[in-house]
Amino acid sequence: MQFDIIKTDRNARACLCETSRGVINTPAFMAVGTQGTVKAVSPDELKEMGAEIILCNTYHLYLRPGHEIVSSLGGIHQFMNWDRTILTDSGGFQVFSLSALRKIDENGVHFRSHLDGSLHFIGPEKAMGIQSVLGSDIEMTFDDCTPYPSTYEYALESLKRTTLWAKQCKEYHKKIQDTGYRIQDTTPLNPPLARGELKGGYDASCIVNRESTQDLFGIVQGGMYKDLRKTSIEEIVTIQFDGYAVGGLSVGEPKEVMHEMMYFTAPFLPVDKPRYLMGIGDLKDVLIGVEAGFDMFDCVMPTRNARNGTLFTSRGKISIKREEFKSDRGPLDPQCECYTCKNYSRGYLRHIFLSKEILSMRLNTLHNLHFYFNFFRNMRKSIIEGKFSEFKSKWEVIL
């Protein structure tokens, strides 16, 4: 991955990442495509809005349809018809937050699927194996996401495990990249497919066999303890990754604590690599993250809020359910240029939301994602122009 800092404004950075799938202008927002689709919108719509990278969840795709199935369907990009950059998480966070009966040891985590209760195991080797088989462009190490609150002792233990696993991830990642080594899945196709081998189908012309490298980002833990965060960063940075992520934030801690950790950690991360603040996407927090020096963000907020009828506008959030919008002919946001605002009234959007129409989820999602991408574009511009603090002050009032 090519990484260039275009401009800094105090600690805020406007950078350019380049993967084999294209460029990513940072600060960048990654829309979340949990099960291989960003909910309610099409890849074409994402491109039109300017999305350069999306995130997919390894845990979900591993359980359904299974990474070998995704591979047999041409890999994650062809599978979901998205030819730009894809980052996959390691599955660690979902194993902790979604699955039942998880049991953790030094090798990894045993857990039950939230879908059917079936037993599974993911550790560093398997996390690397799954992600390589999915074929994402940026992989994440398998980490032990420290819960909040945690004792110092537990946070330390979790940090040590995260470092151990990060080392193993690095080794397995190298082995996979160098030799094409493929892990044995617990739910193999019969017979297991060789890497790049394809199964079924008859339209050979549509098969994209793009050669691409897979980058690996390391994840920092340490709970809400500054010295542990610093230790974790030192240990993870020593292993050397293509980018660095701060995990274990936005897990229930007070906002002030979260912000403090953001300001504290960013300066210790290498300047010449992308910095990813995991799971953060409330725009108020993003402003702080960017100010601290982070480059990449992801969150389900714009898409989930859209489906719940909460919409972002240049004057703040609104709920489309409100009675006052009943016969309102105006657009959601008069300053917005999105497809929804150009073509539909608040009155109509209220009607199809209350009528539970599928188009409602789509139009709302288009609007919120457009708002987010626009916000990030303007934020980047403000950094390049040396006006980030003005941008931040302006939006802190509105958000």
Add this chain to the structure above:
Amino acid sequence: MQFDIIKTDRNARACLCETSRGVINTPAFMAVGTQGTVKAVSPDELKEMGAEIILCNTYHLYLRPGHEIVSSLGGIHQFMNWDRTILTDSGGFQVFSLSALRKIDENGVHFRSHLDGSLHFIGPEKAMGIQSVLGSDIEMTFDDCTPYPSTYEYALESLKRTTLWAKQCKEYHKKIQDTGYRIQDTTPLNPPLARGELKGGYDASCIVNRESTQDLFGIVQGGMYKDLRKTSIEEIVTIQFDGYAVGGLSVGEPKEVMHEMMYFTAPFLPVDKPRYLMGIGDLKDVLIGVEAGFDMFDCVMPTRNARNGTLFTSRGKISIKREEFKSDRGPLDPQCECYTCKNYSRGYLRHIFLSKEILSMRLNTLHNLHFYFNFFRNMRKSIIEGKFSEFKSKWEVIL
């Protein structure tokens, strides 16, 4: 409405209707936009697929958001962002099929809303009033949809009521068109809006004040009794409408009876007006309807089936749920040129269907509607080329 017969092949007709919103090539399929949106697709997508006319349900829009609200949002076309022709039904069929506690008398039908149990009344005057306020291009008379089975006596009574109401609809329709007369709604805005008057909103530039005429189609009833069908046609045709519809079919009768009624009624309908076979859309039945001499069809089948994972292909229907599609890289239908088939594999479509993703409903609906519109285009071509019977024979095997 301008109506021209382009070509006939025995009784099958290829015609051209022209409303103030554009042309409609017949035989035409009308996608159903019950609540002001064709479920799971956008108006732009409908246009791209070649939709020239859609149907909206008066009953649903009257109950929610209310026809006066639709009017205040610019009328049905601006409301839903569809500038081509819209046909509205009269509400009669839904009053009978969806609402509770309906009580019928010579003036109309008292019923309870299926949404909130509130009491409502619709009769000929109100049905015309609602449709004129919605602003559709083609309105339907308020009829008494004869159930199946019905005794001869009941079918006769229902026929007489339908004729009486049709006369009243014609009169009210004329009064509304000539004088701008507006019915008093039971749930009026305060104050009631004059016709064309607009409320709320600030983007005056987006208001379309297109002058358009509203055509009125009469509906034939008569149950499954041929002599009553003939009587009904004679009475309805005497009143003179812009087009004629056959209602009360596909209400539970055996297919053979339905087909017999289709073959029986069509020849008695005026040659120089469009003939609409209401609620029929199973393509096997459409072939018979076209052979009998009908021009317009509507049905929720392609859209509803899509959402249930049942997809039309050139080799017959398939269920996308099937295990065998798990790692199938091929498109739904190798002969299909739709967006879904050009971009997605069966394996992916199966995955997002089982994962209950919103994109699944959209991609499936796009495919099924594309299939329908293509079917109708090719059917029309076969009529123009004098090859309809070959077309019919070919498809009867597949469907």
